[in-house]
Amino acid sequence: MNVYNEIVNGLRFKKLHMTLIDPASQGVEKAVFIAQKAEKAGTDFFMIGGSTKIDSRLMDKTITEIKKTTDKRVIIFPGSSEMISKNADAIYYMMLMNSLNHDFIIGHQVRSSILLKKMDIETISMGYLIFEPGMTVGRVGSARLIERDDENSALAYALTAEMFGFKLLYLESGSGSPTHVGENVIKRIKSEINIPVIVGGGIRDYDAASSILNAGADIIVTGTVIEKSDNVYSALKEIIGAI
Ligand code: 1GP
Numbered sequence: 001m002n003v004y005n006e007i008v009n010g011l012r013f014k015k016l017h018m019t020l021i022d023p024a025s026q027g028v029e030k031a032v033f034i035a036q037k038a039e040k041a042g043t044d045f046f047m048i049g050g051s052t053k054i055d056s057r058l059m060d061k062t063i064t065e066i067k068k069t070t071d072k073r074v075i076i077f078p079g080s081s082e083m084i085s086k087n088a089d090a091i092y093y094m095m096l097m098n099s100l101n102h103d104f105i106i107g108h109q110v111r112s113s114i115l116l117k118k119m120d121i122e123t124i125s126m127g128y129l130i131f132e133p134g135m136t137v138g139r140v141g142s143a144r145l146i147e148r149d150d151e152n153s154a155l156a157y158a159l160t161a162e163m164f165g166f167k168l169l170y171l172e173s174g175s176g177s178p179t180h181v182g183e184n185v186i187k188r189i190k191s192e193i194n195i196p197v198i199v200g201g202g203i204r205d206y207d208a209a210s211s212i213l214n215a216g217a218d219i220i221v222t223g224t225v226i227e228k229s230d231n232v233y234s235a236l237k238e239i240i241g242a243i
């Protein structure tokens with residue numbers, strides 16, 4: 001079964017949690033340690049990537065080592081056309097829809113398409129929307145940020161994503177954000193579109209995870225909480241408990 005079908009199939013039974021590991025934030029050994037703890041805590045998929053520049057060798061190495069220790073699927077969450085590895089199970093083929101920079105809307109995608117085809121890696125098309133405060137990814141991606149509770153603007157983008165045929169929609173506040181996307185936005189989008197909605201950025205505890213899930217998010221993503229925590233297992237176990 002391909003990775004996208006695994007996601008969709010998984011969602012028939014429960015909501016999902018994805019663990020984001022940014023190879024730029026720690027060494028390979030620590031990345032593997034985090035992956036092991038996250039799997040034990042019940043995460044469903046791994047996303048490897050981030051918005052700061054990572055060369056493809058580091059991506060490769062991190063993905064290869066993580067895949068040695070887990071059966072969970074590993075999806076690339078690319079910040080640029082260079083962040084590609086043939087060792088991953090799939091890659092989010094993303095459009096940063098509210099970027100002011102053409103490169104993030106279609107440039108990186110065009111530059112990588114031939115290589116991705118040659119690698120025969122599964123591409124999962126995804127509309128990617130950045131909300132305030134946006135953090136590093138908002139800055140790097142030149143995003144015209146959407147206010148966290150602006151449901152009308154968010155809905156217009158979400159419908160566009162669905163009409164373009166994207167398979168997933170990602171609502172992002174930025175890694176390490178002090179806030180997360182407003183529950184009203186999630187609820188409104190979920191009432192109007194059918195593709196799975198991923199929410200990430202600023203989810204640090206059970207309460208945040210559960211209010212996002214109750215608002216209708218299908219998938220939640222956490223990254224910072226595990227990078228910063230002394231006890232990766234219990235921090236994640238609490239968040240995944242909201243599912
Ligand atoms: C970032 O949405 C992800 O792209 C995760 O955010 O690091 O705040 O968990 P955090």
